[in-house]
Amino acid sequence: MKKPELIFIPAPGVGHVISALEFAARLLGHDPRVYITVLAIKAPFNSHLDAYTKSLVASQPRVTLIDLPHVDLPPPELLRSVEHYFTVYIESYIPHVQRVVGEIQRSRAGSGSDRSVAGFVLDFFCTSMMDVAAGFSLPSYIYLTSNAHFLGLMFHLPARHDQVGREVRLSDPDLPLPGFTNPVPVSVLPSAVLDGEAGGYAAYVKLARRFRDARGIMVNTFKELEPFAVSSFSRGSSDGPAVYAVGPVIDPKGVPDPSLDRAHWEKIREWLDEQPPSSVVFLCFGSMGRFDADQVKEIAAGIERSGHKFLWSLRPESCQEQLPDGFLERTRGRGVVCGWTPQVEVLGHAAIGGFVSHCGWNSILESLWHGVPIVTWPIYAEQQLNAFMMVKELGLAEELRLDYKGHGGCGHLVPAEEIERAVERLMGGGAAATRKKVKEMKEAARKAVKEGGSSYHSIGRLIQDFIKSIE
Ligand code: UDP
Numbered sequence: 001m002k003k004p005e006l007i008f009i010p011a012p013g014v015g016h017v018i019s020a021l022e023f024a025a026r027l028l029g030h031d032p033r034v035y036i037t038v039l040a041i042k043a044p045f046n047s048h049l050d051a052y053t054k055s056l057v058a059s060q061p062r063v064t065l066i067d068l069p070h071v072d073l074p075p076p077e078l079l080r081s082v083e084h085y086f087t088v089y090i091e092s093y094i095p096h097v098q099r100v101v102g103e104i105q106r107s108r109a110g111s112g113s114d115r116s117v118a119g120f121v122l123d124f125f126c127t128s129m130m131d132v133a134a135g136f137s138l139p140s141y142i143y144l145t146s147n148a149h150f151l152g153l154m155f156h157l158p159a160r161h162d163q164v165g166r167e168v169r170l171s172d173p174d175l176p177l178p179g180f181t182n183p184v185p186v187s188v189l190p191s192a193v194l195d196g197e198a199g200g201y202a203a204y205v206k207l208a209r210r211f212r213d214a215r216g217i218m219v220n221t222f223k224e225l226e227p228f229a230v231s232s233f234s235r236g237s238s239d240g241p242a243v244y245a246v247g248p249v250i251d252p253k254g255v256p257d258p259s260l261d262r263a264h265w266e267k268i269r270e271w272l273d274e275q276p277p278s279s280v281v282f283l284c285f286g287s288m289g290r291f292d293a294d295q296v297k298e299i300a301a302g303i304e305r306s307g308h309k310f311l312w313s314l315r316p317e318s319c320q321e322q323l324p325d326g327f328l329e330r331t332r333g334r335g336v337v338c339g340w341t342p343q344v345e346v347l348g349h350a351a352i353g354g355f356v357s358h359c360g361w362n363s364i365l366e367s368l369w370h371g372v373p374i375v376t377w378p379i380y381a382e383q384q385l386n387a388f389m390m391v392k393e394l395g396l397a398e399e400l401r402l403d404y405k406g407h408g409g410c411g412h413l414v415p416a417e418e419i420e421r422a423v424e425r426l427m428g429g430g431a432a433a434t435r436k437k438v439k440e441m442k443e444a445a446r447k448a449v450k451e452g453g454s455s456y457h458s459i460g461r462l463i464q465d466f467i468k469s470i471e
Contacts (some may be wrong), residue, residue, distance in 0.1 A: 004037040004118035004466040005108070007101060009145075011041040011090065011123035014255060015362050018124060019145045019220060021056045023249045026449075028062050030456075031463045035115050038065045039100060041093050041126075044086075052256060068096045083125075083192040084199035091128045100130050103138055109215065118466040119215065124154075127210035127307055139215035139469055141462075146361045147221045148229035148245065149389045150327050150382050154208040155233075157193070161205045167196035179229035182392055187403035188384040206424055212240055216465060218359065220247040222448035222455045225368070225441060226394070242465070243459040248365040254344035255287075259317075261339070268311065268336050269349075275309060278353030281427050282346055282372075283315040285358040289379050291406065293322040300327050302419025303335065308427045310335040346407055347372050351445060354426035356400070356419075359383040364390065364397075367403030371442030373398065373435045375422045377414070379406035396438055398431050399423065 006027070010020035016372040017040075024036045038057060043049035051068070055062045078085040101117075108115055120137040122129050130140040141210045144151060156177050160168075168175070175185035192200030211217065219337040223230045225244050272280065283299070285291075291299070300323050303310045311330075314320060343363065346352060347370040355367050359378045364386060367374050374397040376387035384405070390397035395411065400422040401414060416433065425431050448455040 002116035002470055003033040003035055003114055004463070004470050005279045005468065006121050006141075007104070007138075008036055008038045008121045008127045009041070009097065009123065009129050009399055010038070010143075011086070012046075013086075014046060014049055014254055015360065016123050016125070016145050016250050017043075017049060017053055018056070018255055019249055019362065020121075020143055020405060021053070022251045023143055023220070024063060024121075025060065025248065026246070026249060028060060030459050034466070035064075035270055036060075036262070037066060037104065038067060039097060040067050041090060042068065048257075066100055068093055068100065078199070078321060080198035081192060081195055081200035081203065084203040086125055087203045088130065090126055092188060093386035094128065094132060094460065098135070100409070101132060116470040118470045121218075122214075124207060127207050127214075127386045130210050130213055140213065140243075141216045141218060141219050142211065142214045144217055144219045146219075146382055147386065148219050148226045148233060148243070148387070149177075149179050149393065150335060150361075150385060151211075151217065151219055151233060151243070152177045153189070153193075153228060153382075153385065155179075156210040156212050157205050158212075161336040162266045163427075167201035168193050173277075179226075179232050180389075180393060181228055181237075184388065185403070188388040189378070190286060190382045190385065191405055209241060214241040215469070216242045216244060216462060218244045218246045218264045218458075218462065220249045220365065221245050222247050222445060223455065224387075224444035224448060226396045228393075237285050244462050246455050246458050246462070248369055248449065248455075250344065250362065250365050250369055252344060257340040259340050260342065264338065265342065268338060268341070269345075272311070272346075272349050272351045274390065275351035278349045279427075280309040280311055280351045281306075281356060281423055282311050282313075282352050283345055283356040284341065284346075284363070285377070285379060286360040286363060286383075287291070287317075289358045289406070290315060290319070293319075295326050299419055300324050301416035301425060304331055305416065305420045306423040306427070308423055309424075311341070311352075312337045313339065313341045313343075315339055344370075354423070354431075356423070356426075359386040359397075359428055360389065361386055365445075368396070368438060368441050369445050371439045373426060373431055373438045375400045375426050377401050378404055396434065396441060398426055398434055 010017045027034050057065045074088045119142045120133040121143050133140045168206040172186045174185050177184045230245045355372050356375045357363050376397050377400050378384040387402045391399045447453045
């Protein structure tokens with residue numbers, strides 16, 4: 001019998017590539033018959049990602065990496081909507097993917113090959129590649145680097161568009177999204193969904209429309225974390241895709257960054273080692289989270305007044321000049337301001353007791369994996385929806401903001417007093433119920449991926465489906 005080979009096409013962004021490759025590693029670890037070929041689209045904004053992708057697959061004998069050629073970037077005016085820009089860029093790769101998959105198919109058709117391509121595994125931004133798969137009579141699967149609640153939004157958007165025919169507006173009433181138990185305020189939807197003019201909304205609807213055409217959707221979550229959403233979708237339906245909760249998929253080594261100063265980090269770790277358990281609050285806002293000078297000052301004042309110990313990843317590092325006069329001297333010994341930090345390692349350190357986070361999905365999974373409760377401060381992408389889900393749907397995080405929008409959005413200044421109160425609640429015992437639930441979720445997460453766990457079981461079912469598709 002031939003062995004199943006999957007063609008992975010991750011979106012060329014750090015969180016997407018690393019998550020997809022870690023998921024690929026889980027499949028390989030689960031079943032020695034599985035082979036994976038990764039088609040790598042050149043990263044448009046991140047020059048070190050291509051090299052890192054190579055290093056990740058180098059240690060995997062059953063993974064082949066094919067670098068797709070460079071294509072011209074879309075015109076810069078499309079950058080008014082990053083989502084629109086990104087989908088146009090990825091669509092321009094269709095002819096290259098067609099050519100490369102044609103070559104793969106020809107080489108697998110020969111009698112010498114023991115493999116047979118079982119399908120494409122596409123990032124959410126790459127659903128336009130489904131037509132290429134269909135051209136080769138191959139099924140497509142989606143690997144969703146976000147969660148099952150977000151999948152509810154994706155299922156809802158095309159149906160809503162067919163009825164209403166326009167973008168979502170801030171004046172619209174709350175939305176009844178599948179997978180949610182509460183009506184969802186429009187203010188926590190991704191900015192792109194509210195953006196009819198720059199093309200973000202149209203890009204989202206186009207991507208979401210293809211979800212129904214997938215044979216399966218693998219979601220980076222686990223059943224115990226989102227029981228209602230996962231069970232609403234995993235029953236499947238005769239005309240819809242099968243949904244598999246396969247997570248948490250996190251890279252235990254963490255995301256590297258060339259700007260990390262190793263020597264400086266070693267000193268910070270020594271400082272952390274000296275702190276009592278759960279005594280330090282960690283502030284970090286993802287790979288693109290940044291604030292203007294006024295907001296940096298309010299954060300500094302808030303954490304200073306809270307009196308708690310802190311580790312604050314503030315980027316870009318030039319922002320450190322915006323700290324209030326004397327802040328670093330006054331907080332010496334009590335807190336550290338740094339640039340890029342190895343976040344997974346930080347969250348796993350016994351001294352860390354809380355996390356002020358932008359609620360990127362990888363950050364949320366990493367904090368749950370280590371049992372560290374979050375205070376929500378979403379900034380961009382689908383982070384507001386993640387924050388809403390964590391606070392209102394699941395009771396697994398403390399609210400600072402749910403609908404803050406940075407990067408030129410409606411992110412009104414969050415004053416120091418509110419930051420101080422949120423840090424105090426998180427670190428001073430006011431969030432005991434959340435902390436307890438988060439600790440329970442840590443155990444559930446670890447159990448889900450172990451042999452016999454819910455996500456382990458889902459991956460087994462998924463591999464059965466790959467094998468069925470080549471029989
Ligand atoms: N990260 C890190 N150090 C930092 C900032 C981010 O290691 O200083 C990692 C973090 O651990 C996570 C990823 O970068 O794995 C960010 O992904 P997430 O989905 O949370 O947010 P995004 O950056 O995509 O908005």
